[in-house]
Amino acid sequence: MNVLIGIGVDGRLLANLGFMSLTSTASVTARRQAGPVPVIAGACPDALVRAIRAEVGRGLGWQDTADCVAAALRASLPDPAEILPAQLRRGDPAGYQSHLLYAEPDGSFSVSAMVWMPGQQTMIHDHVAWCVTGVLQGREYEEIFALADDGHALRLSARNVNTTGAVSGFAPPGDIHRVRNTGDITAISMHVYGADISRLGNSIRREYTLPVRA
Numbered sequence: 001m002n003v004l005i006g007i008g009v010d011g012r013l014l015a016n017l018g019f020m021s022l023t024s025t026a027s028v029t030a031r032r033q034a035g036p037v038p039v040i041a042g043a044c045p046d047a048l049v050r051a052i053r054a055e056v057g058r059g060l061g062w063q064d065t066a067d068c069v070a071a072a073l074r075a076s077l078p079d080p081a082e083i084l085p086a087q088l089r090r091g092d093p094a095g096y097q098s099h100l101l102y103a104e105p106d107g108s109f110s111v112s113a114m115v116w117m118p119g120q121q122t123m124i125h126d127h128v129a130w131c132v133t134g135v136l137q138g139r140e141y142e143e144i145f146a147l148a149d150d151g152h153a154l155r156l157s158a159r160n161v162n163t164t165g166a167v168s169g170f171a172p173p174g175d176i177h178r179v180r181n182t183g184d185i186t187a188i189s190m191h192v193y194g195a196d197i198s199r200l201g202n203s204i205r206r207e208y209t210l211p212v213r214a
Contacts, residue, residue, distance in 0.1 A: 038198055041099035042084040044111045044190075048076050049102055052192055056109050062194065066130040066169030069109075069192055073134045074167040080136045080188045084113050091117035091186045101190075103198035110197045116140070116187040121180035124154065124208040129194035130171035131203060135162045138187030145176040145212065154212045162189075176208065 051072040056065060080089055088099055096116040103110040116138070124145060133140075140162045148155040154176065161182075162168065171194075181187040193203045 038098075038100040038112075038201060040101065040103075041088060042101045042113055043082070044102035045076070045078050045082060048073070048078065049104075049111070051076065052109060052111070053104065056104075056194070062130040062171035063169075065194060066132055066171050069130075069132045070134075070167050070169035073132055073190065073192060077134050077136060077165065077167070078190070080113075083136075083190065084115070084188070088113075089115060089186070089188060091115045091120075093117060096120040096122065096181075098191075098202065100198055103196055107196035107199065108194070110193050110195065112191050112193070112197060114187075114189045114191055116179075116181035116189075118181050118184055118186070122178055124176060124178045124210075125204045126176045126206055126208075127172060127193070127203045128200065128205045129203065130169065131175070131194070132167065132169040132192040133162070134167040134190045135164050136188045136190055137164060138181060138185050139163050139183035140166075140187050140189060141180045141182040143178045143180075144174075145178070145208070146174070147176070148213050152210065154208060154210045156212060156214075172205070 052069055055068040055072055058065070058068065060068065083101055084099060088097070091097060092115075096114060099113045099115065101111045101113055113136075142160040142162060143156055144158040144160070145154040146157045147153075160168070191203075195203055197203055
């Protein structure tokens with residue numbers, strides 16, 4: 001059994017969790033440090049930034065903040081052409097792409113655009129903080145998992161098909177998921193994170209390779 005040490009969702013040190021075959025926060029951080037620091041690749045509309053800032057500034061809990069930011073994003077979902085240049089909207093055959101759009105100077109939130117060619121998907125993972133996603137183009141298929149067998153496996157708990165216009169918000173715990181483009185066109189989605197991904201590199205806390213139980 002692997003003993004992992006990482007940072008918990010409440011900022012406390014995690015140890016002796018008994019999780020097996022998953023990537024620890026330390027190794028994810030090492031990969032971030034080995035790669036380039038994200039740079040602003042597109043633009044987030046000013047009005048949307050102000051709306052997100054207002055909701056984050058209310059100082060609510062993570063899930064309530066995610067719900068409020070989701071409502072703000074739902075009210076003003078941008079067109080993909082507003083946030084990314086044409087060459088970045090095409091996607092990359094090597095894998096799905098994340099493009100930083102905005103990072104709040106105080107580190108309280110950041111915004112990115114994800115671009116997925118058909119068939120591309122994430123690893124099963126969770127997050128360092130709350131997250132809100134809005135599909136701007138195409139279709140994304142999401143599988144949500146829960147820990148099972150005392151942390152030795154995952155159980156598939158829900159499936160969501162998120163089409164253009166769908167917006168959802170979630171927060172740890174209960175945020176273990178995998179996302180895949182199951183459509184036949186490139187999918188583009190906007191992601192708002194309660195963390196500074198310009199510094200962290202991405203929002204992933206852990207990647208899971210545990211067996212999935214029926």
